Amino acid sequence: MGKTLIIAEKPSQAREYAKTLGVKGKGEGYFENDDYIISWCIGHLFELKPPETYMDLFKVGKRWGIHRLPVLPQLGEFQYELKPSTLKQYNVLQRLLKSQEVRQVICGTDADREGQLLFQEVWDTLGSKKPLFRLWISSLTQEAIREGMSKLRPFHEVEGLAQAGYGRSYGDWDFGMNLTEGFTALFGSFDPVRKKPNVISIGRVQTPTLALVVEREWAIQNFVPVSYVELEAEFESAKGCYKGKWFDKDRLASHGQTKEAEKDQETDRDKHILDLERGKAILAKVQGRPGKVCSVKDKESTEPHPLLFDLTSLTVTASKRYGFGAEKVLKIAQSLYEKKAITYPRTDCNYLPPDMLPKLKSHLKALEQGPFEQWAKEALDRPLPKGKRVINEITAHHAIIPTTERIAQNLSPDEQKIWEMIVLRFLSTWFPPARYAEREIITVVEDEFFLTKEKTLLEPGWKRVEKTGKHSEDSAPKLPSLSQEERVGTRSCQVLQKETKPPKRYTQGDLIKAMEGAGKEVEDETLRRQLKGKGLGTVATRGAIIENLLTRGYILQQQKVLVPTEKGMELIRLIKERLPRAQLLISAEMTGQMEYELAQVERGEIPLSRYMEKVEQAVRGIIEELRHYEATHGKKPLAFAPQKQGTQGRKSKSNQESRSQEPHAPKTDKAKDGKESSASASGDSLGTCPSCGGGVEEREKGYGCQNWKKGCPFILWKNPICGKVLTPAQVKSLLKKGRTNLIKGFRSKNGKNFAAYLVWENPSSGKLKFEFERNNPTKPG
Structure with a gap:
């Protein structure tokens, strides 16, 4: 009769399936009994190959440049490569999918777009023709798994989800690979502190999110109190x-x-x-x-209980209450899901479906323990919460609630905090306004x-x-x-x-809300529902987008708020003032519309090809604009990222949509003709040398006189001064006026931030000193 192969997203998920279905036998990379074989993917086994795969490198060369772009593979032409770390598990899946012993397959990865994609990459690569079904569940409890197995979905119901997954992956590759190379070729340089290229990373969701933070900072800087x-x-x-x-x-x-x-x-x-x-x-x-x-x-008024948590509202509340970052909240929620403490966390819905009403009391009974026993017992004596604030239309997954499992006290302190928030929010729905x-x-x-x-x-x-x-x-x-x-x-x-007060800087929670509302911080619940699906990124990826901006030195976390770096502000200013066609990259509404069109692909309302046509048209237009800019203005390096980036200098691993789509960094060797790399020097004169009167130009490691071959010793090194590296604009001001504009963000030895001007101490030798504002003479500690 043959066996059923279930492919999970990761080993922990596979173990829960095996435990529920009584599959006790274990092999290398799978569980097995007479009826089932259960294996797993370990996240994405594949990654898209870099742009060089599609280039004739003998013609275009290995060095990044506008002349190599755009690179836009057609649908069906994108090439994958297996990650070395996943080869072993891939071979297991390949053998199982081709086995005569397997008669049908069940996709049991996370029930969302990315979960579908990581399964689809394996399935389509191996070209299996076996009958395929989809397991769609919202928690990993045995009850939910058994119910899901009894209601397997035919594969054609999730074909749109798979297409949208590919669309997200291909579209982000087109934007990220082409525009990161293009912007870096024109506006990148060599970072002498990190001793590597200063890559100007561009992303479909990342860049408009950065624009939100930068524009908020400008509003604060330009604010005139009334x-x-x-x-x-x-x-x-x-x-x-x-x-x-x-x-x-x-x-x-x-x-x-x-x-x-x-x-x-x-x-x-x-x-x-x-x-x-x-x-x-x-x-x-x-x-x-x-x-x-x-x-x-x-008069009398009432205040109803708050809506159940979706991932956004959970993140916002945890950010305000505990100062947790968005990525941390998602990581904790995912851990609670895998421990069967809560239902699926990557949801954008605040409601429960009507068919859950009969089951709600079993969720309550699981809470008749510990600190929640009193409220659970009282709630059990109350009517079911049938109002529209609880039971309403849902999206792919319902609101986050505690499961029917009794949770042992094996949660970390942070997990305990998030779990209690979810439990108390669920309990509150049983009580009157x-x-x-x-x-x-x-x-x-x-x-x-x-x-x-x-x-x-x-x-x-x-x-x-x-x-x-x-x-x-x-x-x-x-x-x-x-x-x-x-x-x-x-x-x-x-x-x-x-x-009047200036606008406040974003916390991570505030920024998540702004991303959800396509750049608008929306408080009204009805309007929030109308905007769902048109925001920046998805509910599952927004935290990782913020993490990437921190990691890449575009923003900094200061206490609970996010502050753009000079690099981040220069990038957005460049796009707003000099690159009109590239302004769609910082348009939250435009990016939100693209997210909405991906949702249309998922629902089968438009073909994937139409979405990709719009992506390709946008990329071609921006590359053409960069080509024109290069011909007109040449290369203009942007500021470096600060020495200490963010609070968590690690790369996000949560989701491929917001994982790095950057190509490998460009080489920075000298060109064959002996001149400096075009990515590390602009060659333009920034002003008059104070030592000999020649021109001063930017080089790889500093700003030096063009008469250096004639013996002029003048140079301003790009060494950090209290954490800040001089930018070309600041050097130009120094050479012209004898002082820079006010520079904010210097950091003293005691760790305190301060602002100051840099002025000449000895111009001919390039020595500088601080000068402080007269009305703010505070010097660094």
Whole structure:
């Protein structure tokens, strides 16, 4: 009758399948019994070959350059090579797939696009014709595996998923390989600190994500604070004192609603609606004067439980609560999934499907232990959570919830934190909304209006379980009991001088949200659902994209926030100001649209060929623009990455979409004619040599005089100065003005950051010294 071969994504997954199906026999690279053979892939066994595979190197040479590009293999022409580290397991799979003993095959890799792709690469390479089915499950519990095995999907249902996987892989290769070589050939140079080329890495998702961080930094740098004042009065009644804030009565009259008037008030601050002079005039007008209560409104409001976690909201919450990076959250969640503690984590859905309702109590019963026993028992006595905030339309995978397994205390401290977050969020859905009493009072003094608001917690509801609400909420009202037309006195009044604040830098959680919303930080749940599928990257890859930006020196992690490096800012400025056709690389909307089109490929709505046509058209256009730039302007090296990159100097291994798609770094040997490499020097004069009056040019290891053969000794070495290496623009300013512009990001021996100018100490010898701002004379510690 033959056996069924199940191919898992990794050994740990295969072990769970074997345990559930009673497969106890073990061979080299597989488990086996009379009915099943269970083997695994160890992630991607193959990788796409480099661009040189498709080149005639005798004609174009081995050195990176625009003349070698573009390289755009057609569908069916992309070539793979087996990773040396996976050869042994590949041979196992090859033998099993060709075995006469195997009658049918089940793809049991992770139920997502990347999981499908890594299986598909093996399947298509070996060309097996055996009957093929898909195991589609959301957890690794025995119950879920058995149910999935009883409902195997025919392969044609996931053909679109496989095509989208190939589209992601091929499209990222086209962008990454071609544009990284093209940008590096024009804007790269030799990094003397690392003693290797300064590669200018470009990626379909990576580059627009970098643009989000850079543009936020520019908004902060260019922010001009607007001064405004708030007027706060304290009123005295027979029943007690209370405070109120002034607001524009005309706007109240035009809108008729204090909530809308208050929103307009926030906007009007930028327009100097209440400046200092007017604030002082109102203060003098109302100080010590009698007033009256002209409106008292009481109402009740409710706050429903938060939505269940998807990977994005889990990352955002863990980032705020514990300072965890996006890649760390995914790694912890994946570990919890493999330990059968939670359902599949790489999901972009906050809901559960209707067919899960009968099973939910079994998930609760697994929590009747330890710190959650009280809440689980209470929840079991409550009705099932059938509301649309829990049961709703889902995507490929439902929300992250705890499984039906009782979890032994074998979790690491970080795993415990993430698991408890998921458990408490799940438990909160069984409890009613929190109830509040809201009171709004409008007081008028001398025809000036003051607003007082109070929100009192009446019933905590779900907040008893998950303490995500305000911990300072008080169930006791503080405002005195007032009535309309009641007379009050103005006990005191003060003008509070304030300034508008610049936008905040992104945390990793904030950036993940911005990536999900195609560059927009979307709070509204309905709008978030509409934008799903049109963001930068996928829910499973965004953390790795951020990790790559850190690793490649485009951004730095400082405390909880992300800051772009000089290299990152110069790249985005170059694209925005000098390369109009390449601006699609930094368009979050354009990249989000491409992600949406991949989703259309997955659903079978458009063919893969149409997606690839758009990719190829974009790559050709940018390469042509780079070719024109080279002919017009030559080569212009960008800044180096900082010496210490990010907080985790390691390459991401989580997903091929955001793994390095860079070609191998270009060689930096001298050319045969004895001139310096075109990637390490621009050859343009940056200014006048202070020693002999000749021109100063950039070289591989420094900025030197063009008259060096005549004996001029002038040179500015590219050695780091308190962690910063001089850029061509800074040298040009130094030669012209005798000082650089203000340079931020110097780092003292004590590890403190500081900003300073660099000025000449001895121009002819190239010696420099720091000069500090007069209004900020703090020197490095």
